[in-house]
Amino acid sequence: LDSALKYRRKNSVETFLQEATPLLTDAQKMCMLVNLIDSSLADGQPEPEEQVLFGKFLTAFGISEDRFRPFFEVIVLKNDRSVFTNDHHPKNQPGYQVKLLG
Structure with missing residues (x-):
């Protein structure tokens, strides 16, 4: 973490992306994206x-946004605690099922 902070102080996001993108696997890229959107x-x-x-x-x-959309939907659901406090929440309606599209 300390190394990452030092790197960030000296480099722009664009520089990081230019340097890191060819080094990262697909899983590493998706992990970073999921954590960014979650944060x-x-x-x-x-x-x-x-x-x-x-x-x-x-x-x-x-x-693509289409590829990432199912991951986004899961994170939105994870962070939407109003499903516990709002009986009229659209996702609490009879027959509603959470599904991943994509």
């Missing part, structure tokens, strides 16, 4: 800067 949604709604940053990672990693 940005942890406080409810991602900030515009977080959305831009995430878009840069998607583009650099060559991952």
